[in-house]
Amino acid sequence: MPEMNQPETEASQPVESSETDTTTSANSLMPLRIWPPLLLLVGMLVTRSLPLLIETDSRLPIMATVFGPLLFGGLILIWWLFASRASLKEKLIGTIVVIAAAAVTYFSLDPTMMGPGIMLITAPMGFGLFGISAVLVSRWLSLKRTVIIVLCSVLGFGFSTLLRSNGMWGDFNLDLAWRWVPSAEDRMLASDSRKPKIDLNNLVTTELDQSLNAPEWPAFRGNQRDGALSGVSLSTEWGDSVKTPLWKIPVGPGWSSFVVAGDLLFTQEQRGESEAIVCYDANSGGEVWIQEINSRFYDPLGGPGPRATPTLANGQLFVIGANGDVMRLDPKTGEIIWQQDLRKVAKRKPPGWGFSSSPLVVDSLVVVHAGGKADKGLLAFDTETGDLKWSAPAGDHSYSSPALMTIAGQKVIAMLTNQELNLLNPTDGKVLLNYKNEIEGYRALQPQRLEDDSILIASGMGKGIQKIHVTNTNGQWEAEQVWDSPRLKPDFNDYVVYQGHAYGFDSTIFVCFDLKDGKRKWKGGRYGKGQVLLLRDSGQLLVISEQGDVVLLKADPNGHTELAKFHAIEGKTWNHPVLIGDQLFVRNSEQAASFRLPLAK
Helix, strand or coil: CCCHHHHHHHHCCEEECHHHHHHHHCCCCCCCCCHHHHHHHHHHHHHCCCCCCCCCCHHHHHHHHHHHHHHHHHHHHHHHCCCCCCCCHHHHHHHHHHHHHHHHHHHCCCCHHHHHHHHHHHHHHHHHHHHHHHHHCCCCCCCCHHHHHHHHHHHHHHHHHEEEEEEECCCCCEEEEECCCHHHHHHHHHHHCCCCCCCCCHHHCCHHHHHHHHCCCCCCCCCCCEEEEEECCCCCCCCCHCCCEEEEHHHHHCCCCCCCEECCCEEEEEECCEEEEHHHHEECCCCHHHHHECCCEECCCCEECCCCCCEEEEEEEECCCCCCCEEECCCCCCCEEEEEEEHCCCCCCCCCCCCCCCCCCEECCEECCCCCCCCEEEEEEEECCCCCCECCCCCCCCCCCCEEEEEEEEEEEEEEEECCCECCCCCCEEEEEEEEECCCCCCCCCCCCCCCCCEEEEEECCEEEEEEEEEEEEEEEEEEEEECCCCCCCCCCCCEECCCCEEECCEEEEEEECCCCCCCEEEEEECCCCCEEEEEECCCEEECCCCEEEEEEEECCCCEEEEEHHHHHCCCCCCCCCEECCEEEEECCCEEEECCCEEEC
């Protein structure tokens, strides 16, 4: 019997060894430790949602929103390498494939997805799906789990190659579109019949020269750059007819507003590789003339196009392009009379958001902010020849524009930059006052003069507004702070002043605050990061929301009261509205339109 059983015992031995090897191989893989990636995924979600959770423009939450998902996503890969319990083989395969996928994706992205697109979409999607899939298959004791994890991560990274970014909304969400879908600019350029051509001879009347020499709306935010309009009172009874535009046309991207002289509208746009100054017919929206220069500007936050608004003065048109081209044009024909380049004159590259200072004309000078080193901050060119007449130090960057004010009985140029508020003599550029108020970010708002020689200035992004009082004693200019309030925290949304109160945006919500002490009176009305126009005679506020809604409010410190509202244009709307009589002009980076608003009887 022993001899007969011996072959059976020997034959059975290989089977037992195979089963043992399989068990040993499976047992060499351990369940993954999942609580670290779960915490990191929650961190990604929370930091990305901060604009919805916290109504603030403080730099800290915004920086967390932009960089948080990227940081937590990178930590997921660190977890995989050092704390996941994955085998060495899994760690090597997963890390190599994920890094390779990220590199291939980077070189395959649409150029508009660089920067914020990578931080907010590409990296969070790739690392996030890596973490999610790792949690879901953590108990699989097979190399299949590694295949699933890296495949999900590759798909996450690759998804962003299908997208195009049109910049960011005010809440720091990207304005995304499919990469293959033509942009609004592409559609406009492809349409030969996008705007009827208007013969200027049909518009020429005996009043044309008079209109150009005394334009109704000559500059950015009006003649005083305070966003206030006199002589118009609107009825609050807006019927359905108000919603029907007098005209609506596609326009090129850009954040310029309109200036108006009689029947002529002037603005700036991006059209392909050309930056365009365009004159439109105010009655039909048809093109009167277009002047183009070979220049294209793009930044990942604002998208493409010029930022500044033209200025009409002395019967001439002055503009500044995003790449620094300062020009004087004939407003009747668009002919360029002279041209200067801030990159050469100020010896600097365009700032991250482009040259955005709308020109200020004072007598025979046109003044722009360049932000060059030493005394090349603020530049004054001769309106006739374009020659540089004077220059002065004025910070190294600003989205704000120079403004002419009368302070202590003297006309001064006020310029707010990242470093200070400067008051300068318009004649020779001598700095009369240098009120130090340095910030790390940018300033986009106009300083506002009050009747008692006080000035409101934006303290900085998310830091509120402050009121300073300016004195001039025998040529000695001084300023002292009256109050500093965080109750109004505008970003690039200008505010208006009416009867002892200011009205504007606290992040994305409309507010009113008292000018005596800076205390908030009320907060209400979610209009995104829109813009506001004051109608002085009626105590009304005309708001254009970031979503393109036109809203009429009562300028009342006792509470937020909507009087009328309708949807005007599609797309992200940051441009300032203009009202001439009963005709409203609005535009954004996709559309421009005009509406007839009912006047009060």
